[in-house]
Amino acid sequence: MTVGTVVGSPVDESVLDVALPRGEPAQALRLAGELSDTADRLLAVAQGAARLLPVAGWSGIAAAAADRRLLEVAAAVGAERSRLQHAAEALRGFGHALGTAVDRVAEARALLATARRVQDEADARDRALSVGLASGQWAGPRADGRFTDPDAVLLLARARDLARAARAVADRAAARLVEALTALSGRRVLRDGGSWRPLLDVAGLVPGYGDALDLGSAAVYGARGDWWDAAVSGAAAVPGPIGWLAGATRAGRAVDHVGEVARVVDDSPRGRAVTAFASVPTIGRRKHVRLLADDAAVDRFWWDVLAPLGALVARDETCQAHDHERRERRAGAHDHEELTRPDVYCGDCEHRRRRQRRSRQNREPLAGQPLLGIRVRLRQLDHRRMQGRRPPEDGRDDEEEVDRVADLVPAVE
Amino acid sequence: MHLEVTSHALVGTGDAVRRAAGRLDALGLPAWAPDCGDLAAEDAVRALLDVSAESLADLARELRSVAVLVDVAAADFARAEARLSGGTST
DSSP states (O other), X not given: OOOSOOOOOHHHHHHHTSOOOOOOHHHHHHHHHXXXXXXXXXXXXXXXXXXXXXGGGSOXXXXXXXXXXXXXXXXXXXXXXXXXXXXXXXXXXXXXXXHHHHHHHHHHHHHHHHHHHHHHHHHHHOHHHHHHHHHTOOOSTTTTOOOOSHHHHHHHHHHHHHHHHHHHHHHHHHHHHHHHHHHHHOEEEEEOOOOHHHHHHHHTTSXXXXXXXXXXXXXXXXXXXXXXXXXXXXXXXXXSHXXXXXXXXXXXXXXXXXXXXXXXXXXXXXXXXXXXXXXXOOOSOOOOOOOOOOHHHXXXXXXXXXXXXXXXXXXXXXXXXXXHHHHHHHHSSOOGGGOSSTTOOOHHHHHHHHHHHHHHHTTSXXXXXXXXXXXXXXXXXXXXXXXXXXXXXXXXXXXXXXXXXXXXXOOOO | OOXXXXXXXXXXXXXXXXXXXXXXXXXXXXXXXXXXXXXXXXXXXHHHHHHHHHHHHHHHHHHHHHHHHHHHHHHHHHHHHHHHTTOOOO
8 A cells, every 4th residue: 555645746637537536544544543542541541440430339428429420430431432442443444445545546647657658659659740749839639638549548548547436435435434433523514615605795796786686695694693794795785996895805705714614513412411501591600511421331331341340349258238148047146236348238139239229219200310321221121121022122131131231320328 | 347448448549530530631632633635534533533632631520520529438438437446436
């Protein structure tokens, strides 16, 4: 693969009838590598945070809240790592595709050079043509630069096919990259394109009809509340130098702005939350927007990050319920004072305890609950189970799914 | 009496959470866009990097708030320790 900038010569592009693709595939691949490295470091951070998760065993509201928040943040870090990994893959695919396009452009150039050489040799064989071309007075078949030798024409056709293929590959790769990254970031950058407004402004310079157009533009801008633009368009409708100056200034400014970033549409969850939050009237200090990791992110985090770490909630040696059972069997009674911790359970007991607590929580209103997504999903799964239905999206057993998701809900006292 | 977790360990946990926040801050997300030969593609790369950088800054801030919660939990647990060991609760 050729690595380096493809600088399409305007001469080449005019001969090949296509705008040759440009870009640095090596840069795209390098950024992909950097993003992958960052994703790996994020995984280490997420796993480090996950190792602190047994905070759930601590007593007290603060510990429970810390546990919940830590789970959310660790899951969000895991989601961020996933996003960077997908972005790196998209960039890697783009880099390889752009490299292919660059290779094809190089082949097209080589073919074009060969075609030129073949045509030059053919010209050299035709003495009258070579003398005429050298004198600059030639008006025959090669005067416009078109190839006439059959071999040169064939080579040129192949070069054009390759150049068009390269353009298509680069365009498709760029479109795929934009689609993938926009889906990942939720942000779309809109640039100021050649809209009809500059055309109207230019047309407004025409005496007579142009004044009517300017008045129409002023009315449209006024109706939209763009008072400054309405005033300038109105001034452009004034006959004479004032109108010309206003119209020319306006048209020039519009042309200057073509290609600049006009707007960034933020459809990401954070962007939507910020917008929604800003629309809520508040009194006093406004808190920053805090995003919870969604259900899917926590699921992914569980399988990608927590599961490889092993038994995170294994607390057999300090399980309260087991201690109780052992002491009951041994002495017929248990001593609360001897318990190492008031609310530490092994995985099995913790699981039972959480399910009991969950059935209690499900009867409570959900509003304001943390990890709302998980709780809502639990309710949905419970409902489906009560209805005797299976989840339609996958074939996993409901019971297994409820148990798995239940384990994600931290202990709440 | 045997305590599996001590309030001292919880204080260490708070510091560990702060260190995790510091690692997020120091992650060094790339801030450059490659020459894609396509303006829309370069915009998309920049937008993604911006979103990721904002997200990581948010997460680091969240981790610091978790560290504060852990500190509070440590204080809670220190009181529980004192109570269990026969001391007076403060």
